[in-house]
Structure formats: structure tokens, C-alpha cells
Amino acid sequence: MxxxxxxxxxxxxxxxxxxxxxxxxxxxxxxxxxxxxxxxxxxxxxxxxxxxxxxxxxxxPDFAIRAAEAVSADELDVPVRAGLASRDVAQAAERIAAYKRLVYPVALDVRTNNGLRIALRPRAPFTPPSVLERFELLFWVAFARLATGVRVRPARVTIPVPPRRQEAVESFLDGVVFTPGHRAEIVFSQVDMHRPFVCGHHGLWEELEPQLRSRLHDLEQSAAWSERTHAALLRCLPARRTLAETAAELATSPRTLQRRLEAEGTSFQEVLAHTRERLARAYLQRSTLSYPDIAFLVGYDELTSFHRSLRNWTGETPRGLRLHASP
Known part of the structure; x- marks a missing residue:
């Protein structure tokens, strides 16, 4: 996984x-x-x-704001720190987006037409909590200020569910607040996206980029077949859940896939059950979807079969798991 x-x-x-x-x-x-x-x-x-x-x-107050205020060059992850060696915020966003999945379960969509737009791209049901969405957007303001030496102010910041009280946000963003939008996104003006970065990190990208490219290649090549199968099932449930369909997704034959999984001490059915359990937990604990909807999304045609499997995996009913996740 x-x-x-x-x-x-x-x-x-x-x-x-x-x-x-x-x-x-x-x-x-x-x-x-x-x-x-x-x-x-x-x-x-x-x-x-x-x-x-x-x-x-x-x-x-808001932990996301406090965490953004604490952003410093010394404590950045390597892919983000390497971004400091960019020309401007626009180039940094594109570079960081390419390697962010090494360290983060949230991807970035970056667009540079008519200003710089950086949007979060989660993979349901593993969607980030609101506090992390807020931090990710506020981080880019902190990063831009750190890299340019200018108190950059975003043109717009949207989030699906803005907090009710935004005094601290407004103070941090110099008058800007979160507005409702279909996804978490921050927008910088064309002027701010091209503000030059201050000196001090020249050569850092050339030093770190080969290391990042190598780490990304190793991550992709070293994934066990059980991990690849798990990832394929995450992408295609509930539509595809047979060995043959999953093998086709992985560009191999059913027999070869089963043999490789057996060599790792597992089987397709075990990986499928684990994937279903993980998805079920995520939907029950991080969404308000109905039990029949969740059963369908994890690949069950009957609610009773889903209940039975969930009890086998967790010892809990769907209602019990959801109640235990409540604060």
C-alpha cells in the first residue's frame, strides 16, 4: 500500500x-x-x-495558521526545500508538484494561465481533513513570502467548507479570507507568481533534483506486487474486482499476477479483502455516506455480505466503526 x-x-x-x-x-x-x-x-x-x-x-487559534506561521527553510521536506532554488513561485510550484508524492498523500494540480493556480487533488476516500487543506493553502503564502522576501498576498483562496470564524485567517492573509469553492485552491496574481526568489539557494536544485528523480524511480520500481495490486484495486473498485480484470490493469496475466503474489506470501483474495477493509474504514470514518452506498463502493452487491465481511475484518458493525470515529 x-x-x-x-x-x-x-x-x-x-x-x-x-x-x-x-x-x-x-x-x-x-x-x-x-x-x-x-x-x-x-x-x-x-x-x-x-x-x-x-x-x-x-x-x-486555528492550528493550520499556527503551523503556516512556523514554516522555515530548515524544516522543509527535501522536495519542498529544493523548490527554494527556483526562479519564482510558479516554477517552484511545478517542481514541488512533480515530487510531492514522495512525502505527501495529497497531490497538486498547478496551472499558470491567467495567474498561478495551485489546487489540492486528493484521492477519495482518503481525503485530507479540513485543517490540512487549510494548511496546504496557507503554506504556499508562507513559502512565497519566505522565498521572495516580500509579504505576498494571494488573489483568492477557496475551500469546500470555509471556517465560520476567519479573523486569524484574514490577519495572516492581509485581508483575504477563505471563500467557498468546489475544491481547495489558492490563486496568485501574475505579478506575484513571477516575483524573483532571493539569493541564497542557487545550486540547490541541481544538487537535489537527481536525488529526487532517483527516489521517485526507486519508489515506482520497488513496489511489491501486493502494493501494485492494492493500488490498482483502489483505482478501479467497485467496477473491477476480479483477478483477470486487475491483472489487465497491471498489464500482466492472471496466472503471473497470482504467482507473484504467492511469492510474496499473499494472494489476490487477501489483497482484495485488505483493500476493501481499508476503503470501508475510510468511508465510514471520513464520510457521511449511507451503508448501502459504502457497500457498493467497496465492491459488494449485497449489504448483508458487506456487514458480514466487516465484522470478520474488524469485529465491528458499520455503525460501531462510525461511532468510534466520532470525536
């Missing part, structure tokens, strides 16, 4: 914002020592749970 890197600076950032990292991990239902070793990778659901826990325990 896809996993994502945890920034080594995350623990220190939480502490600097007045949060106990151990308490945040406990609230998120994650192991106490998760943030200790470098190179930790976690699932999208766990990544989002960290942000939700930090927001719930944050002692101040």
Missing part, C-alpha cells in the same frame, strides 16, 4: 507550537515512538489522523 514520509522536524514543530508529541500520537491512535526514528513512513489515514489530533489538542 502507499505510504508517506513523516518529516523528521514534525516532532520539534509540534513541541514549538505548545503540543506534546506523545499526546498527539495517542490521540491519533498511533504508536508512541512513531516520530523518533528517521525515515518513518505511514498510511494516508494515519497521516491525516496526526493533523486532526494536532488540531484537536492545539492550545491556540
Amino acid at each position: 502507499s505510504t508517506y514520509a513523516v518529516n523528521p522536524a514534525w516532532r520539534g514543530t509540534l513541541a514549538s507550537l505548545g503540543l506534546d508529541p506523545a499526546a498527539v500520537l495517542r490521540r491519533a491512535g498511533l504508536p508512541a515512538g512513531l516520530l523518533q526514528p528517521p525515515g518513518v513512513r505511514i498510511r494516508a489515514e494515519d497521516f491525516f489522523a496526526l493533523w486532526e489530533a494536532a488540531e484537536a489538542l492545539s492550545p491556540g
Whole structure:
């Protein structure tokens, strides 16, 4: 399954914002020592749970704003830090978008016609919580200010569900507030998208870009067949859920796919069951979809079959899982 890197600076950032990292991990239902070793990778659901826990325990106003205010060059992930070596915000956005999936479960759509538009592209049902959407948009303002040395102000910021109180947002964005939109997106004017970056990071892109390209290639080439099968099922459920259909999606034969999965100690049916369980948990805990709709989306034609499988996987009913996810 896809996993994502945890920034080594995350623990220190939480502490600097007045949060106990151990308490945040406990609230998120994650192991106490998760943030200790470098190179930790976690699932999208766990990544989002960290942000939700930090927001719930944050002692101040909007945690997304506090996190954006704490952005510094020294604590950026490598793909983002390499973006500082760009010509301007527009070039940085395109570069960072290309390598962001190394460290983040949210992709970026970047357009440069009539201003710079940076939109979040989540993959349902693993959609980021509102606090992370807000931070991602506010981050670009903080990044632009850090890179240009100018207090850049966005032209527009949209989000599906804006917060009711926006005084802190308005202060951070110098008069701009979140407005309702069909997706989370930030827009910079043509003037601001081409403001030159300050000196100090020349040569950084040339140093890091080959490393990033190599990491992306390794990630794609080293994925186990169980991971590739899982990813293919995520893309095509509920429409395709047979071995033959999934093998075709992966450009291989059913027999070859089954043999490769067996070599990894698993089977197509086990990967399918795991994928369905993961999707079911995400839909039940992160959406208000009805139980029949969720059953259909994870590939069940009958609600009773879905209930039976969910109890086998989790020991819970759909209602029980949804209630346990409630704050």
C-alpha cells in the first residue's frame, strides 16, 4: 500500500507550537515512538489522523495558521526545500508538484494561465481533513513570502467548507479570507507568481533534483506486487474486482499476477479483502455516506455480505466503526 514520509522536524514543530508529541500520537491512535526514528513512513489515514489530533489538542487559534506561521527553510521536506532554488513561485510550484508524492498523500494540480493556480487533488476516500487543506493553502503564502522576501498576498483562496470564524485567517492573509469553492485552491496574481526568489539557494536544485528523480524511480520500481495490486484495486473498485480484470490493469496475466503474489506470501483474495477493509474504514470514518452506498463502493452487491465481511475484518458493525470515529 502507499505510504508517506513523516518529516523528521514534525516532532520539534509540534513541541514549538505548545503540543506534546506523545499526546498527539495517542490521540491519533498511533504508536508512541512513531516520530523518533528517521525515515518513518505511514498510511494516508494515519497521516491525516496526526493533523486532526494536532488540531484537536492545539492550545491556540486555528492550528493550520499556527503551523503556516512556523514554516522555515530548515524544516522543509527535501522536495519542498529544493523548490527554494527556483526562479519564482510558479516554477517552484511545478517542481514541488512533480515530487510531492514522495512525502505527501495529497497531490497538486498547478496551472499558470491567467495567474498561478495551485489546487489540492486528493484521492477519495482518503481525503485530507479540513485543517490540512487549510494548511496546504496557507503554506504556499508562507513559502512565497519566505522565498521572495516580500509579504505576498494571494488573489483568492477557496475551500469546500470555509471556517465560520476567519479573523486569524484574514490577519495572516492581509485581508483575504477563505471563500467557498468546489475544491481547495489558492490563486496568485501574475505579478506575484513571477516575483524573483532571493539569493541564497542557487545550486540547490541541481544538487537535489537527481536525488529526487532517483527516489521517485526507486519508489515506482520497488513496489511489491501486493502494493501494485492494492493500488490498482483502489483505482478501479467497485467496477473491477476480479483477478483477470486487475491483472489487465497491471498489464500482466492472471496466472503471473497470482504467482507473484504467492511469492510474496499473499494472494489476490487477501489483497482484495485488505483493500476493501481499508476503503470501508475510510468511508465510514471520513464520510457521511449511507451503508448501502459504502457497500457498493467497496465492491459488494449485497449489504448483508458487506456487514458480514466487516465484522470478520474488524469485529465491528458499520455503525460501531462510525461511532468510534466520532470525536
